[in-house]
Amino acid sequence: MLTPHLSIPLDRDSEEPIYRQLIRHVRSQIESGTLPAGTRLPASRDLARQLNISRISVVNAYAELRAEGYLSAHAGRGTFVSGGRETAATAVPTPVNGSARLNGHTDVIGNTYPDRSLRELMRMARRPGVINFSTGAPPSEFFPVGHLREAINSVLDRDGSEALAYEVPEGYAPLRASVRDYVSALGIQCSADNVLITGGTQQAIDLVVQAILSEGDLLVTETPTYVGMIDIARTRRVRVYGLGMDDDGLRLDMLENVILEHHPRLIYVMPSFQNPTGRIMPLHRRRQLLNLAHEYRVPILEDGVYHEFRFEGEAYPPLKALDEHGIVIHASGFTKNLLPGLRIGYLISDGVHHERLVRVKQAADISTPGLNQRALHWMLEHGVLAAQMERNIRELRRRRDIALAAARRYLPPGSKWEKPLGGLYLWVELPKSGPTVAELYIQAVQTGVAYALGNLFYSNGSGSYHMRINFGAQKPADIEEGFKRLGRAWRELACDYPEIEKSPLL
Numbered sequence: 029m030l031t032p033h034l035s036i037p038l039d040r041d042s043e044e045p046i047y048r049q050l051i052r053h054v055r056s057q058i059e060s061g062t063l064p065a066g067t068r069l070p071a072s073r074d075l076a077r078q079l080n081i082s083r084i085s086v087v088n089a090y091a092e093l094r095a096e097g098y099l100s101a102h103a104g105r106g107t108f109v110s111g112g113r114e115t116a117a118t119a120v121p122t123p124v125n126g127s128a129r130l131n132g133h134t135d136v137i138g139n140t141y142p143d144r145s146l147r148e149l150m151r152m153a154r155r156p157g158v159i160n161f162s163t164g165a166p167p168s169e170f171f172p173v174g175h176l177r178e179a180i181n182s183v184l185d186r187d188g189s190e191a192l193a194y195e196v197p198e199g200y201a202p203l204r205a206s207v208r209d210y211v212s213a214l215g216i217q218c219s220a221d222n223v224l225i226t227g228g229t230q231q232a233i234d235l236v237v238q239a240i241l242s243e244g245d246l247l248v249t250e251t252p253t254y255v256g257m258i259d260i261a262r263t264r265r266v267r268v269y270g271l272g273m274d275d276d277g278l279r280l281d282m283l284e285n286v287i288l289e290h291h292p293r294l295i296y297v298m299p300s301f302q303n304p305t306g307r308i309m310p311l312h313r314r315r316q317l318l319n320l321a322h323e324y325r326v327p328i329l330e331d332g333v334y335h336e337f338r339f340e341g342e343a344y345p346p347l348k349a350l351d352e353h354g355i356v357i358h359a360s361g362f363t364k365n366l367l368p369g370l371r372i373g374y375l376i377s378d379g380v381h382h383e384r385l386v387r388v389k390q391a392a393d394i395s396t397p398g399l400n401q402r403a404l405h406w407m408l409e410h411g412v413l414a415a416q417m418e419r420n421i422r423e424l425r426r427r428r429d430i431a432l433a434a435a436r437r438y439l440p441p442g443s444k445w446e447k448p449l450g451g452l453y454l455w456v457e458l459p460k461s462g463p464t465v466a467e468l469y470i471q472a473v474q475t476g477v478a479y480a481l482g483n484l485f486y487s488n489g490s491g492s493y494h495m496r497i498n499f500g501a502q503k504p505a506d507i508e509e510g511f512k513r514l515g516r517a518w519r520e521l522a523c524d525y526p527e528i529e530k531s532p533l534l
């Protein structure tokens with residue numbers, strides 16, 4: 029039975045979000061018998077057009093009514109009024125409030141940033157039973173808890189209350205020396221005086237933005253880029269120029285024009301295993317980037333947090349290792365490779381940059397907690413990181429391969445992804461004939477899987493069909509199951525998209 033036209037009197041001035049009004053009206057029409065069992069509801073796109081509301085409102089409303097048992101979806105045929113109200117089998121997530129909020133907003137300085145409601149969506153990922161591919165976390169089952177306990181006890185026995193006093197802003201001197209040794213193994217030759225210990229890589233990046241950029245200045249990033257950098261740019265009121273990438277990373281053929289026309293004050297790049305794409309910038313492009321930056325005197329902030337997470341392929345030196353002019357500031361941390369919760373990162377920089385960064389760091393938080401720094405120093409000296417990294421890489425490569433096989437098996441035809449040679453993430457593009465990743469999200473969480481929405485990684489609101497999957501943080505069985513649920517959620521929703529050709533998956 030097909031509904032030719034649903035009569036839904038929406039009140040656009042009401043405090044009640046549109047999708048909630050829609051749920052209320054459809055529910056009451058089902059309960060009153062106006063919409064009898066078996067009635068086929070219009071496809072979300074058609075109803076959105078008919079009511080002049082956004083499709084995501086309809087998708088949210090249908091998802092909630094399905095979870096409540098009022099509606100059911102039949103792959104390839106559409107959404108129908110159920111025979112009788114059934115108890116929902118899964119927990120019902122609260123859909124995002126309103127529709128316009130999903131489209132992002134323009135901030136005071138002209139960039140469109142991912143909207144708050146995307147973050148509200150992301151919070152659903154933490155529900156119990158959901159396989160959460162959305163985080164930026166490394167595998168927690170490998171955290172060296174025992175070593176940390178031993179490290180803290182040893183440090184307290186050795187240093188007593190000194191370990192709990194204010195630390196100097198540059199960081200605990202022996203740790204700075206360990207960082208110098210550590211980065212020298214990656215090819216970065218520096219002195220401990222060039223090292224500044226920070227509260228994770230995130231603070232390292234934020235300090236550089238504060239030290240170099242003023243409100244309204246322009247920052248060039250890869251696009252898509254690390255969502256944390258977009259957040260920093262927004263809070264520091266800095267404009268972002270998202271420059272496209274090709275397989276080898278940042279498009280340098282376009283960079284020169286951008287520099288000449290827009291005068292950026294900083295270039296932010298992740299040359300190795302870029303987040304979210306997983307791409308790696310080859311040596312010749314690293315050199316070209318340095319030459320260009322030097323020629324136009326634009327400093328580079330290199331984020332090297334995934335540098336060592338290489339599964340295969342050639343190893344390239346960090347930009348800082350190739351930097352002859354002190355133009356690169358290198359940011360990284362012991363968060364992805366050891367313990368995110370210790371919150372220890374570092375900056376390697378030269379001359380005036382370093383002095384200014386120390387002042388900004390002191391103004392920000394006086395110092396990074398001394399006990400954490402000393403415990404980390406103890407672990408580095410006792411070889412904990414080296415052992416941890418070896419195990420991490422082996423296991424992450426295995427998980428990457430499981431994710432690739434599961435993606436091939438379960439993702440809808442027309443989906444695209446690249447094989448990451450390192451890092452934690454798979455960057456997936458869904459077919460554009462189906463739901464966007466935001467439209468799919470509630471259905472996915474109800475099916476028990478969550479991912480990071482592609483829009484979050486763009487400063488201009490693109491990325492509607494992209495998702496970032498963190499395969500690194502999940503155990504192998506959950507990776508397989510997570511992709512299976514993702515495929516199922518997509519097929520459930522895709523039945524509402526008449527433009528999708530009937531594929532064997534539907």
Ligand SMILES: Cc1ncc(COP(=O)(O)O)c(C=O)c1O
Pocket residue numbers: 164227228229230231254256298303331333360361362363364368372373
């Ligand atoms: C590229 C990149 N830089 C920096 C960070 C922040 O890391 P940290 O935990 O060291 O602050 C992350 C975390 O996801 C990241 O992906």
